[in-house]
Amino acid sequence: MIHIDVTKTLHGAEGIMPLHVKLSIKEGEFVALGGKSGSGKTTLLRILAGLEEAQGKIKVHNTFWLQKNRSLPVQQREIGFVFQDYALFENMSVEKNLLFVNNDKKLAEHLLGLTELSSLKERYPNSLSGGQKQRVSICRALMKKPKILLLDEPLSALDPAMRTKLQNELLVLHKEFGTTSIMVSHDPSEIYRLASRVIMLQNGKIINDGAPKEVLLKTQGSQKFSFEGELLDIKKADVIYIAIVAIGQQLVEVVVSSAEAKNLQIGQSIRLSTKAFAPTLTQN
Known part of the structure; x- marks a missing residue:
């Protein structure tokens, strides 16, 4: 179980905005964070990762990641982070990008097989397509078998067909590794396909929290x-x-x-x- 109760003052385009999020996430859930740009989604993800400071508490199982003035270092938080811009090492092959995180060749081969990248393991990032790079990025994030997988709009730069393919692969990996996944996305179809729970943010606060069908299907009257x-x-x-x-x-x-x-x-x-x-x- 993940317990989050954090606050942070943000400086946005419309001035100062207080971020205050209090929620609990069950182990194995796939949570999507939705809402307009500037609502605090990515900031919350970065606070969980330890990449940004905040006040409050974050407790994962029985370990405090954040408590008062004490913050667990990034490298000690059992997370995998998938960025929108891939963040691969350009001077390393696909396989070495994975082994740099964890020198477990068997696991690397398994992940590359699941994502149909085995034949490309000796290639370098600059010779890969956007979809292939993002698959490598997802595999690398899973090399430590993280308790929590954080995804910041990981598929937004891809074409619709590739997005759908990678969404399916991401769901397979989420289930196989039993991770708790938390994803920022603006795409309703992506959220509906992947998430078991949707949390909508507005001006730094949670305004809706529920199943995708309940949150995303907006109808009024007839x-x-x-x-x-x-x-x-x-x-x-x-x-x-x-x-x-x-x-x-x-x-x-x-x-x-x-x-x-x-x-x-x-x-x-x-x-x-x-x-x-x-x-x-x-x-x-």
């Missing part, structure tokens, strides 16, 4: 679906207006009235929803 997106353009077609909306990796066209078109601005965040199969756009 609405059949509801998505958040960005308004890219509004075009007039005869007597109607067509709004072009980006939702994730897809663009959709929605018919709007002249009154709606006047109240919408290009580039704003909007919510696309439908009632009785009649889509409507409202400001987010």
Whole structure:
């Protein structure tokens, strides 16, 4: 069990923001941290890793990682950290990147086999694709068999097909190694596919905590679906207006009235929803 009760003062674009997070995470859970940029997700991850200072307590099983003025050094925290930018050693082969963390060749071979990297073990990072580099990064994080695996938007720079493939591999590794995984992500489909629990942050505080289906599926009244997106353009077609909306990796066209078109601005965040199969756009 992981018990977290931490506070930290953050200096964001909108001024000073107090981060205060109190929660408990069960062993073996896959927790996703969601919320808008600047809500405190990555800072919380870095506090857990010992990469940033904070006040409060962090207790993992029977060991305090943070208590009052005492903070356990990073190297003594049994964690694996997967960064968005891979952070591989460019002068080492794939296999040596893994063995540098833990000189366990059998484990390295097992991880490379699970992620279909065995044939690339003698290659260097600069000769790998983004997806291959991220697989190496995930394998390296698991070489110490960490109690906690921390993932900071690890797949956000990859194309949709590669993201889906690595999401599946990540879930297999999470289950096989029995780690407690905590991931920062902005992708609802990724969170839904991987996480057993979703914690939403806003302005440094938890505003929602529950199963992915409960937290992510937002419907009101008789609405059949509801998505958040960005308004890219509004075009007039005869007597109607067509709004072009980006939702994730897809663009959709929605018919709007002249009154709606006047109240919408290009580039704003909007919510696309439908009632009785009649889509409507409202400001987010």
